[in-house]
Amino acid sequence: MAAKKIVDGVYVIPLGGVNAFLLEAQDGLVLIDTGSPGNADEILLAVNELGKQPGDIHHILLTHWHPDHMGGMAALKRATGAQTYAHPIDAPIIREGGVFDPVSGVPRPFLPAPGMEFPFRQFITGVVNVEGGEIDHEINEGDILTFLPDLKVIFAPGHSDGQVVFLWEVHGGVLFAADTCANIPMLNWSLGYENFNEGKRTLKKLAGYDFQIATFGHGDAILKDAAIEWRRKWHDKQV
Numbered sequence: 001m002a003a004k005k006i007v008d009g010v011y012v013i014p015l016g017g018v019n020a021f022l023l024e025a026q027d028g029l030v031l032i033d034t035g036s037p038g039n040a041d042e043i044l045l046a047v048n049e050l051g052k053q054p055g056d057i058h059h060i061l062l063t064h065w066h067p068d069h070m071g072g073m074a075a076l077k078r079a080t081g082a083q084t085y086a087h088p089i090d091a092p093i094i095r096e097g098g099v100f101d102p103v104s105g106v107p108r109p110f111l112p113a114p115g116m117e118f119p120f121r122q123f124i125t126g127v128v129n130v131e132g133g134e135i136d137h138e139i140n141e142g143d144i145l146t147f148l149p150d151l152k153v154i155f156a157p158g159h160s161d162g163q164v165v166f167l168w169e170v171h172g173g174v175l176f177a178a179d180t181c182a183n184i185p186m187l188n189w190s191l192g193y194e195n196f197n198e199g200k201r202t203l204k205k206l207a208g209y210d211f212q213i214a215t216f217g218h219g220d221a222i223l224k225d226a227a228i229e230w231r232r233k234w235h236d237k238q239v
């Protein structure tokens with residue numbers, strides 16, 4: 001599907017249930033996440049429709065190792081020559097690729113969030129085979145990305161042990177919240193977590209940041225007063 005503009009310099013590429021994001025940096029495009037296996041061509045098509053070339057993607061940031069986020073990475077790295085980035089806890093799984101079977105807890109246990117048992121069983125099914133690919137740079141909270149210095153790297157474990165999210169300090173703050181929670185049709189838990197308590201702590205931690213806009217791995221972006229909505233949901237009430 002074609003890329004949709006969220007705000008100047010930020011596009012979402014919807015990939016049938018999961019989102020990838022394109023950011024316009026000064027020296028080229030930055031891609032956040034790569035969809036599921038087989039999504040690379042769709043992402044390149046969306047880039048093409050924006051009048052850009054595959055080689056314009058210079059950096060690929062992965063929020064976490066799950067197949068619906070790293071699935072297109074190896075193919076996109078080949079097509080673009082981009083540098084790749086992930087947190088050191090998830091990077092080894094991404095490099096290796098292979099068979100992922102979340103129902104059996106391979107490579108890590110993954111359990112439904114409270115109240116999510118039914119959709120979890122419905123959507124988290126089967127074994128996925130993912131091609132691994134090199135992660136050129138392991139990134140940690142507080143690292144400065146020289147190609148996008150106002151993009152904060154924030155450690156956000158729970159849904160995945162090595163998840164990172166990104167806060168771009170433009171337009172009043174754009175949070176790329178990955179799968180810390182989902183927004184279908186409103187803010188709610190993600191379907192599953194590798195460590196639910198850690199995931200709750202992460203949601204509360206992110207309530208301490210300011211951002212106007214929030215985007216999600218699953219669901220629509222919140223385009224205004226996103227931090228206020230976030231705090232109402234994750235800080236003041238449930239967590």
Ligand SMILES: [Zn+2]
Binds near residue numbers: 069
């Ligand atoms: Zn995930």
Ligand SMILES: [Zn+2]
Binds near residue numbers: 018068179217
């Ligand atoms: Zn996901």
